[in-house]
Amino acid sequence: MADDVEVVVAHRERATLRVGDVFLKVDGDADQADREVESMALAPVPTVRVLWRTPPVLALAALPGxxxxxxxEPSTASAAAWRAAGAAVRSLHDAPLPPWPSRRGSTRGEALAGECDWLVSYEVLPADLVDHNRGLAERALRPHEPAFTHGDLQCSHVFVVEDDEVTGVLDWSEAGRGDPAYDLAVLTMGHREHLEDVLAGYGADVDLDAVRGWWSLRSLTAIRWLMEHGFDPFAPGCEVDVLRSQV
Structure with missing residues (x-):
């Protein structure tokens, strides 16, 4: 029997399909796809096995766990799993820097003022909620020592197994030199109750104001893009709830 084709995610920048245990990632930016493959080769953490590459398609194996x-959604993973994730992030941040910057952190900082104005002008969110979170977001825009960052370390991109081992990290399309606090913030966004576990595994001093600032900054600058691409930032536990939780 033939395997069904599942659309995992699709938007104007790229799309990912699943056919059985194979993921097919279609990226119109060949340079970005090249950087993703190179980032996975350089990263000192488990990543996804590349099966083949025929631009614009990258075929990847499924991860265990x-x-x-x-x-x-509530996390059902143990505190030990979150600590293991923190340890994996630390090993990435301690690795030699890649030669290219990550696009994500810096571009969000540049977009902050315009996105806040849009959210208020179109009455997407109350002005006081936007203003409060904008003040928090500006704490993330401080000088920092660059690290090898994943650039889009969403919790759904980190896979674990029952014995709380990290089996792999997905989606390295935004990896590069960046702010380590950004990775920690994206991993724990919407799951702030696990920040302490992640930091215990991370095992290094972290600017908590910067992490919390990135929660606000990423949320504020993502809402318009999400709405325009068919996602719902108002869903329970998602970006708008993250902003409300910061008040």
């Missing part, structure tokens, strides 16, 4: 959590 399950995502540590998903935004908008």
């Amino acid at each position: 399950r995502a540590i959590a998903r935004l908008g």
Whole structure:
């Protein structure tokens, strides 16, 4: 019997399909796809096995285990699993820097003012909620020592098994030199109750104001894009709830 084709995610930048145990990632930016493959080769953490590459398609094997959590859903993973995730992030941040910057952190900082104005002008969110979170977001925009960052370390991109071992990290399309606090913030966004576990595994001093600032900054700058691409930032536990939790 033929395997069904599942659309995992699809938008104007890229799409990912699943056919059985194979994931087919279609990216119109060949340079970005090249950087993703190179980032996985350089990263000192488990990643996804590349099966083949024929631009614009990258074929990847499925990872064992399950995502540590998903935004908008309660995490069923143990505290030990979150600590293991923190340890994996630390090993990545301690690795030699890649030669290219991550696009995610810096571009969000540049977009902050315009996105906040849009959210208020179109009455997407109350002005006081936007203003409060904008003040928090600006704490993330401080000088920092760059690290090898994943750039989009959503909790759904980190896979673990029952014995609380990280089996792999997905989606390295935004990897590069960046702010280590950004990775920690994205991993724990919507699951702030596990920040302490992640930091215990991370085992290094972390600017907590910067992490919390990135929670606000990523949420504020993502809402318009999510709405335009068919996602719902107002869903329980997602970006708008993250902003409310910061008040």
